[in-house]
Amino acid sequence: MANKQIPIPYKIYLTEEEMPKQWYNLRADMKNKPAPLLNPGTKQPMTAEELGAVFCEELVKQEIDDVTAYFDIPKDILAFYKMYRPSPVVRAYELEKKLGTPAHIYYKFEGNNTSGSHKLNSAIAQAFYAKHQGLKGVTTETGAGQWGTALSMACAYLGLDLKVFMVKCSYEQKPFRREVMRTYGASVTPSPSMETNVGRAMNERFPGSNGSLGTAISEAVEVAVSTPGYRYVLGSVLNQVLLHQSVIGLEAKTALDKYGVKPDIIIGCAGGGSNLGGLIAPFMGEKLRGEADYRFIAVEPASCPSLTRGKFAYDFADTGMVCPLAKMYTLGSGFMPSPNHAGGLRYHGMSPILSQLYHDGFMEARSAVQTDVFNAAVTFLKCEGILPAPESSHAIWAAIEEAKKCTETGEAKDILFGLTGTGYFDLYAYKAYNDGTMTDYIPTDEDLAKGFATLPDIG
């Protein structure tokens, strides 16, 4: 509940001096640590050396370290952060008015940069460490395109080559998204491609395939490990990514603390978990240390429900099974979300950190069908102005649901949600919504069983 003495502005900005100088590593405060990554061949924990074949050295250290609570943010990354950060915590006065709710709604808005999302926070970090290691370039995959765009911006800034494998259906639906990446100098290849063994095999097995994140990851990893001077980088799921994204939560907490606001509920959309993990990090740290209590809600699409309907198990991170195995909530690497699913949040698994926290009862999860999500988005954009990404709109939907409950109970709860990005490159989805042709899809238990059948058998 807020200290009601201080008037709260529409937007709370930190000064550059107030910006975090360190990332916070939530694992340091977890009693049950996330399980280690396993070598897909030996099924033994991956060593730093093994991980170093795929990832940059510094990032491997960050990936493995589950005891150091804070990592200094290198000054070059801080300089880049200052070009688009701090991002504001916005008080959604107009949305509150529209809903007639006694709740106070806040959102941390990460969309005010050309990549249009929070992904840039980790992109610049990963690109920086690659450059620092003297690499020539990096490879990655992108689904909805936010991550690929963010990375292309970071690589352009640092003068690093970038090869992006873009899931084919997005490549075709979002010609302008790929054009942004090209403008920043990245090469963009639709996946499955004919440039890799994995891609050729997929094209042979499933001619005309729309692609999937899992396949695009495999292709990017294959190119990275077979090209001298290249490494692979990933925009979500990994521990290192959540570490970098902690900047979101650290800024949000500092901003709210200035006004004596302690959120009762913190809500984030969840695909691989990068935004949610970053947003909740310092708040969850307090909860784990017993210093404060918060309700955390992860919101995922009903069409790709890894937390709410998945299994907590070791699984492949990619379709080609070349990546390390991670213990996480998963639908199985063979799970494919329905083609009618718009936007991101289509990965089959969930961050091992968030998976463990959810498993241990520190976090709630719920799912939403996409027409409900777009209804929430349109309510929001008409009063708050910003056209949100479909991903972010999952969090809007849950925030509105919670605010409506406050209307019923009369409670003036403080609700904080993550508005991870803008939907400026998702207009084909909004068009379907506007035209009334958008449909919902909830996988049947049989659909899920097919994905679970692809889970590996880890003793």
Place this chain on the structure above:
Amino acid sequence: MANKQIPIPYKIYLTEEEMPKQWYNLRADMKNKPAPLLNPGTKQPMTAEELGAVFCEELVKQEIDDVTAYFDIPKDILAFYKMYRPSPVVRAYELEKKLGTPAHIYYKFEGNNTSGSHKLNSAIAQAFYAKHQGLKGVTTETGAGQWGTALSMACAYLGLDLKVFMVKCSYEQKPFRREVMRTYGASVTPSPSMETNVGRAMNERFPGSNGSLGTAISEAVEVAVSTPGYRYVLGSVLNQVLLHQSVIGLEAKTALDKYGVKPDIIIGCAGGGSNLGGLIAPFMGEKLRGEADYRFIAVEPASCPSLTRGKFAYDFADTGMVCPLAKMYTLGSGFMPSPNHAGGLRYHGMSPILSQLYHDGFMEARSAVQTDVFNAAVTFLKCEGILPAPESSHAIWAAIEEAKKCTETGEAKDILFGLTGTGYFDLYAYKAYNDGTMTDYIPTDEDLAKGFATLPDIG
């Protein structure tokens, strides 16, 4: 020159308390006032009553008043401004580094809102006064789409109907731009349409016409004056628009004053003049009152060079000749920019205020071909991160030119330019640039003569 004692952050934000509470009317400080609008039939100055048939009452007052220096910003507009303003003044440290210039480059960035540009500053004002007058809706035209998008956001917020006539080539090139407007609830019609007399006549005379701003204006005015409860609103050129846009310059001046920075050169792109007029307003006021001196540079496309190659004369504001006549630098209402011209800045005339100031020697003007403009844009986006609108990139181009001169002379000039918006809906133009298919066009004297032939003969 800056006070070098205080370190200047990457972004200078004002607090909400520091935001302007009044708009500044530059005309109050002009000795030579802009010439009045004339009735296209009688060629006599338009009365308030005549203007009231087209425009909202309060806006007519603002349009005519050339003596009142400040107008209070209504509190409902201030509330809306707080959702996306104050906009930052950004120190382009990375661009300076890239250029190796001793100059200090600042830009006032107006693109951090879903409309993607400064147009929202006047859109909310015009929509507010329409609502306040009890109107049902408004009509307008849009070319590149920034104005239409901004107005659709403002109308959605206030619950006002909006009918947009969108220049046909943009309507087809930018399906997502029109989808944004639709998502906010606006109706969007390609112009020339079959819904108006002007549109039908154009379609008959020029079958398959790509449309023009001049025609779209005529269509929007025709619908506004023939539909009860509707008025017409316009995003540039008019005095009222420059009044609202003064918020850009007022914020910029307050921000720079905090750090003791007095810009030597102020640069803005110029189409109809809304951004440039807003950015320079308080600085130009000081110059007109003899309190300070600044260099002002208007940058226009070489393909639509109203200031640099136009005539200072009374002209029609629209192709259909239903609008008032304005005295301005103009290429003639019959002038059509080449279809290869990307982005906005394609209006045949220029704000009467800016035209008068330019005519009286208070401002410079120069033009740029679009490949030079896109070269500047790409230099900028790779180091500063933001993908700029083609319009805004004209100002970037000139700022870089001036910064390079400083490199030659060793002067540490302070350069301020207006970054009016983002190019997220202009990727087809960036694609042409990336593909190497973008071409330049400079009208010949014969081309211009055809436009001048459409100028009216005003005694």
